[in-house]
Amino acid sequence: MAETNRNVSNNVIRRLPRYLRKLDELHASGLKRVSSADLGSMLGLTPSQIRQDLNSFGGFGQQGYGYNIADLRRELADILGMNHHYKAILVGVGNMGLALIHNFSFEECGFTLECGFDINPEIIGKTINNIPIYADVDMAEYLSNNEIDVAVLCVPRRIADVKVQELKTYGVRAIWNYTNVDIDNRDKDLIIENMNFPDSLLALEYYITERRRREEGEH
Amino acid sequence: MAETNRNVSNNVIRRLPRYLRKLDELHASGLKRVSSADLGSMLGLTPSQIRQDLNSFGGFGQQGYGYNIADLRRELADILGMNHHYKAILVGVGNMGLALIHNFSFEECGFTLECGFDINPEIIGKTINNIPIYADVDMAEYLSNNEIDVAVLCVPRRIADVKVQELKTYGVRAIWNYTNVDIDNRDKDLIIENMNFPDSLLALEYYITERRRREEGEH
Numbered sequence: 311m312a313e314t315n316r317n318v319s320n321n322v323i324r325r326l327p328r329y330l331r332k333l334d335e336l337h338a339s340g341l342k343r344v345s346s347a348d349l350g351s352m353l354g355l356t357p358s359q360i361r362q363d364l365n366s367f368g369g370f371g372q373q374g375y376g377y378n379i380a381d382l383r384r385e386l387a388d389i390l391g392m393n394h395h396y397k398a399i400l401v402g403v404g405n406m407g408l409a410l411i412h413n414f415s416f417e418e419c420g421f422t423l424e425c426g427f428d429i430n431p432e433i434i435g436k437t438i439n440n441i442p443i444y445a446d447v448d449m450a451e452y453l454s455n456n457e458i459d460v461a462v463l464c465v466p467r468r469i470a471d472v473k474v475q476e477l478k479t480y481g482v483r484a485i486w487n488y489t490n491v492d493i494d495n496r497d498k499d500l501i502i503e504n505m506n507f508p509d510s511l512l513a514l515e516y517y518i519t520e521r522r523r524r525e526e527g528e529h
Numbered sequence: 530m531a532e533t534n535r536n537v538s539n540n541v542i543r544r545l546p547r548y549l550r551k552l553d554e555l556h557a558s559g560l561k562r563v564s565s566a567d568l569g570s571m572l573g574l575t576p577s578q579i580r581q582d583l584n585s586f587g588g589f590g591q592q593g594y595g596y597n598i599a600d601l602r603r604e605l606a607d608i609l610g611m612n613h614h615y616k617a618i619l620v621g622v623g624n625m626g627l628a629l630i631h632n633f634s635f636e637e638c639g640f641t642l643e644c645g646f647d648i649n650p651e652i653i654g655k656t657i658n659n660i661p662i663y664a665d666v667d668m669a670e671y672l673s674n675n676e677i678d679v680a681v682l683c684v685p686r687r688i689a690d691v692k693v694q695e696l697k698t699y700g701v702r703a704i705w706n707y708t709n710v711d712i713d714n715r716d717k718d719l720i721i722e723n724m725n726f727p728d729s730l731l732a733l734e735y736y737i738t739e740r741r742r743r744e745e746g747e748h
Contacts, residue, residue, distance in 0.1 A: 321540070327731040331711065390731050391738025405631045409624035410726075414709075419730045459737060484737050486730060490633075492550065501740065503733035507629075507724065511638045511705060512546040512609050514722035518678060518703050519610025521720065 318366045325363055326386055328353060333383040345376035392420030397458050398486075400426035401473055402465035403433055403443055406488050410462065411439050421460065425452070453480035460484045467491045474500075537585045544582055545605055547572060552602040564595035611639030616677050617705075619645035620692055621684035622652055622662055625707050629681060630658050640679065644671070672699035679703045686710045693719075 332352055336344055346357040353360075364370055364382075367389055371377045387393065398416060400407050403426040416423040425442045427449045428434060434445045444452065461482045465473050470489040477485065484501040487493055493502050551571055555563055565576040572579075583589055583601075586608055590596045606612065617635055619626050622645040635642040644661045646668045647653060653664045663671065680701045684692050689708040696704065703720040706712055712721050 323732055323735050324728070326735065327725075327728040328711075330731070331727075389738075390735045391741070392731075392734065394734075394738060394741070396734065396737060405624070405628035409628045412624045414726055416730070419727050420734060421730065460733065483740075484733060486733055492547075499740070501733065501736045503729055503736070505724070505726065505729050506546075507633055508550075508638050509543070509546040510722055510724050511635070511640065512549070512611075513542055514679065514703060514705055514720065515611065515613075515615065515639060516542050516545065516609045517720045517722070518615060519608075519613060521702075521718070522610070522613070 322363050322366055325353075325355075326390060329363075330383065330386045330390070333379055333386065337379050337383055341379055343376045343378050346371060349377070387420075390420070394420065396421050396460060397456070398423050398460040398462055399449075399452075399458050399482075400441070400462045400464060401449070401477070402426075402463065403428040403430070403438070404464060404466075407462075407464040408438070410464070410488075411441050423462075424456070424458065427452075450476070450480055453477070453482065458482055460486055462486045462488065464488045541582045541585055544572075544574075545609060548582075549602065549605045549609070552598055552605065556598050556602055560598055562595045562597050565590060568596070606639075609639070613639065615640050615679060616675070617642050617679040617681055618668075618671075618677050618701075619660070619681045619683060620668070620696070621645075621682065622647040622649070622657070623683060623685075626681075626683040627657070629683070629707075630660050642681075643675070643677065646671075669695070669699055672696075672701065677701055679705055681705045681707065683707045 329349075332349065333344075346360040349355075350357045350360045355363075361371065364377075367385070370382050370385055398421045400410065400423060403411070407426060407428070411423070411426065423441055425444055426438070427444050427446045429446045433443045436443050458481075461477045461484070463470065463473060463477075463485050467489045470487075470491045471494055474485060474493050474495075478497060478500060483499060485493065485503070487502055487504045487506075490507055492504075495502055548568075551568065552563075565579040568574075569576045569579045574582075580590065583596075586604070589601050589604055617640045619629065619642060622630070626645060626647070630642070630645065642660055644663055645657070646663050646665045648665045652662045655662050677700075680692075680696045680703070682689065682692060682696075682704050686708045689706075689710050690713055693704060693712050693714075697716060697719060702718060704712065704722070706721055706723045706725075709726055711723075714721055
């Protein structure tokens with residue numbers, strides 16, 4: 311879906327937020343350093359996997375000392391780009407969009423949610439949880455005047471592709487996709503991150519089914 | 530997070546829903562069979578990866594013929610357990626819970642959403658999009674009388690762990706976790722599938738940052 315210069319595998323990248331979260335916790339608890347063995351056991355990973363993952367980015371630990379928690383935390387935040395203050399807009403302020411506006415902290419991830427766009431006259435012009443909601447027809451103009459890094463796509467699935475084309479036209483090159491559809495993406499420079507609810511529930515279903523098969527096999 | 534008898538890797542399991550979705554599409558378009566090369570190019574995977582993935586479950590293709598779409602689709606649905614009609618309940622009917630009730634089709638994944646539980650008196654006793662909402666205090670009794678396969682956890686993060694313990698006590702052994710916190714899970718038999726919003730946004734942030742570094746490097 312996305313390429314990187316460093317040739318770091320997607321699996322490693324997916325683990326970085328978990329490292330960061332755990333380091334935040336340890337940092338908050340006042341701990342100064344942590345060994346790859348301890349970090350691994352807390353995260354359900356082997357020490358060598360931890361070392362391998364972190365070595366993909368240059369290696370931060372010291373033999374016999376482990377990792378300095380504050381340093382590693384800062385390095386990971388830097389690798390992720392949390393200090394860039396990327397700007398996001400919400401495209402579609404229905405139930406899902408509202409759930410994000412009310413419950414999700416973009417700031418904690420290093421983003422600012424600038425505003426939302428919708429066609430619903432009942433919310434256009436209002437401010438919801440400090441986020442102004444504008445008319446969908448004004449989005450193109452807004453994007454011409456503002457550099458936006460990410461569009462959070464929460465529109466109905468039938469218009470997902472149309473909206474993506476529109477966003478691309480106006481220079482948005484990363485999409486956090488909540489539409490549950492695979493976006494047609496022939497533009498290699500467009501980054502799409504899917505929050506695919508059915509995929510997640512189907513994976514859970516597989517694990518439930520496997521456990522059931524295992525338990526039936528045991529009897 | 531979850532073990533399987535077949536020793537199929539998590540990565541393969543995560544791809545199964547995507548296969549299924551693509552096969553659904555092909556089936557709907559009237560196609561009868563598909564080669565691993567064509568399926569691969571549609572999904573951005575190599576033919577050998579496709580063959581390897583599907584071989585983990587026994588192998589369904591025929592040399593020179595490819596895959597029979599209807600058969601493969603049925604097999605994958607069976608592997609996932611879509612025909613088991615698992616029962617789900619919604620725990621916490623705030624913005625996120627409402628977004629799921631209104632926008633997400635549990636049925637399409639082979640689940641039935643039976644009801645929701647909340648503490649909000651304004652919705653207790655009501656029916657939202659055909660889903661009855663009951664009082665949180667009645668959940669224990671409900672679970673004693675009804676076999677529920679999955680709890681969809683949409684409560685505030687501060688009570689996530691308490692709710693998980695409660696659900697476990699009453700026999701729920703799989704949780705679709707929308708609380709954005711890592712659930713303390715020492716019970717190996719409890720299956721937890723995380724829809725972790727920050728992890729997804731942080732991964733997207735990494736890809737945006739990498740692209741920026743690449744583009745700056747090019748100049």
